Amino acid sequence: MIVTAQSRVWFITGATRGLGRAVTEAALAAGERVVGAARDLGPLAELTERYPDTLVTLPLDVADRAAVTDAVERAAAAFGRLDIVLNNAGGLLLGMLEEASEEQIRRHFDVNFFGAVWVTQAVIPHLRAQGTGRLLQVTSMGSGGGVASVGCYAAGKAALDALSQSVAMELAPFGIKVTIVQPGGYDTGLYTVGTTATEPDPAYAPLRAKLAELWGDDAGPAPDTAAPVIMALAELPDPPLRLIVGSNSYDIVQQMEQARVAEYRAWEHLSRQAPG
Template sequence: MTRVWFITGASRGLGRAFTEAALAAGDRVVAASRNVEPLAELEGRYPGALVRLPLDVSDRKAVFDGVEKAVAAFGRLDIVLNNAGRLLLGMVEEATEEQLREQFDVNFFGAVWVTQAVVPHLRAQGSGHILQVTSMGASGGFASTGMYAASKSALNSVSEALAMEVAPFGIKVTILQMGGYDTGLFTVGTTTTEPDPRYADLRARLAEMWGDDAGPDPSTAVPAVMELIDLPEPPARLIVGGASYDMVLQMEQGRIEQYKAWERLSRLAPG
């Protein structure tokens, strides 16, 4: 059966890769982005299968209006991919209120607005799959990316609650903990704080640790997710990326070992 996708952040990176993959599979796509001009070529290549939707996900009213247009275009929604995101790069002390709010407005609230807008439609049809794009690093903070991780961690928590709430209506929810792909997040999608010179040494160590590798092409993430959406019982979480899988397991194991090391102190409290 031909499926209908609603994809945010569709004009570049992972959003663009999944838009192309869905169209190539014979599905139809409502591709939402602040700038939809880069999608014009795809619209010509797949006539009648792609609707370009200019959308700022941080604008709740615009999101609800956009979802109504999407449903009107193709009559239903089957897969909702909350992919739009930004990166605030800098130390916690350096971040301004405006920068922090913009980070959460896009990464967290934007995904929540889309979710709120699509759930009534998915519930009415008794089916649908919401894919929430978060990060392999969302299980814990890391120097200079703490605000980004916080916004994605918040989305993780809300999405786990959402999955429990909508399961009785036939709606599935999967958190996609994406690895590091060359999506442009660290270039066009990045806002940086004003550097405090007291963090210069730490910044130098981080730059050396990360190197210049931008990561694999976003299209390499497509096969895993395309197989995922065909599963009758998809997982609630999926780490997308082999190297990222190893890193997440290592981080989780380290956290478990720390809990156990301080078990005696934890058990001093009765709660």
């Protein structure tokens, strides 16, 4: 591994597990410098020992806006700049909407949506001052539509997707490129350590059984299989606004989009009855 003065600096939230951890490892192995942020930094101890000169870790709960602002300032100071921001931290609220408490819903959006917003706001001045930078917003292959029991997750990711498209337009004049990263079902720990579950209502037992049969027990491929795609994306001089990560996920998203278009066309006659 050769670290040079030209090595890029990554700021990665949710760096201890899943896609964030996989990209942290891949970037370090490539000779890049990384500032990894997470609520619990324990899982990064081994990496810190292995890469003492190129990895800086920061404790961070992205739901805390003041803490995000402070962490970004410290991240930018660690290596003197920020080049690539992987806005990855998140969790899952699993359960039917009727079952979810106000506290659960608000906490979920505080992390999955507002947390990403606070990070985005905090890094923009640094990237704008440089006149360059990459902002990788991790949403989901499911951000284009909801599925029963994970509706709040899909809603938060859809909100981040829409906002990021607007931000991409806002930041383009400053040389900052935004890509909405839409990963599929990787074994990231999202459905285990990253999950908050509602109290099940027996009324939804048949639907839960149907969903369990539909989803099966496959946790999906390891997230390190997705890391090379993120690394390749970061190298593109003209990156896409959106990128689906995963071959199977690509097929599923295409099917979802085709079904959406088919439904629009089926009801076009009714839509066109209004002049707007």
